[in-house]
Amino acid sequence: MESGFVELSFVKLTTDQAIARAVSLAASGTRHLVGITGEPGAGKSTLSARIRGVLGDRAAVVPMDGFHLAQTRLEELGRADRKGAPDTFDAWGFVALARRLAEAAEPITYAPEYRRDLHNGVAGAIAVPRDVPLVIVEGNYLLVDEEPWNLLPGLLTETWFIDVDEDVRMQRLVSRHEQFGKPHDAAVAWAGGPDERNATLIRSTRSRADAVVRV
Structure with a gap:
């Protein structure tokens, strides 16, 4: 392996160790995709932002949330009341983007970004140039053993x-819902309802990770 890069087996990492691991991957001389997964409110975006803060332009963050189906489409399908469940995403589109990011064949690969104020994704909001060595792919269902989610591990260098x-986690989740407009009671109900059903599925995927990061 280049630049001392060593493959992981299942390990436990502190936040600082995870950041050091990301720095090592970025220095390895080739494109790597690191998946960061966990339950809603676990801190995926926070850890991703910390790594990006350390690596600067040598890292890009691509969240799965950009692949939420449009709010109007969710309403047509009768799924708006459980937005965030696996079948409320364009999962095949997300896998296709992960494949493009792994191949790094294009000068720039563009990814969508989810805007909570709009309740919709915005296409082409995240630019990932070909020479960026580390791409952090962040999302809830990276380790779900159902098609097409189960295609992701083969595209990711490792998943944490x-x-x-x-x-x-629950306090963070309720606060996030309140921040984006839900009254307190509604925020608590959503966190303990749709979010918790999704969290149960995500928890069941923990053993498939290459590493667990304790934050």
Whole structure:
């Protein structure tokens, strides 16, 4: 392996160790995709942002949330009341983008970004130039053993599962829902309802991760 890069087997990492691992991957001389997964509110975006802050232009963050089906489409399908479940995403589109990012054959690969204020994704919002060595692919269902999600591990160099105290996770989740317009009671109900059903599925995928990051 180049530049001392060593493949992981299942290990536990602290946040600092995970960041050091990301720096090592970025220095390895080739494109690597690191998947960061975990339950809603676990801190996926926070860890991704910290890594990006350390690596700067040598890293890009591509969240799965950009592949939410449009709000109007969810309403047509009768799925708006459980937005965030696996079948409320363009999963095949997400896999196709991950494949393009792994191949790094294009000068720039563009990814969508989810805008919570719009309740929709915005196409072409994230630019990933070909020479960016580390792409962090962030999302809930990276390790789900159902098609097409089960195609993702073959495209990712490794996948990390974030482990966090349950009380902290729920507090973050409720606060996030409140921040984007839900009254407190509605925020608590959503966190304990649709979000928790999704979290149960995500927890069942933990053993498939290459590493668990304790935050």
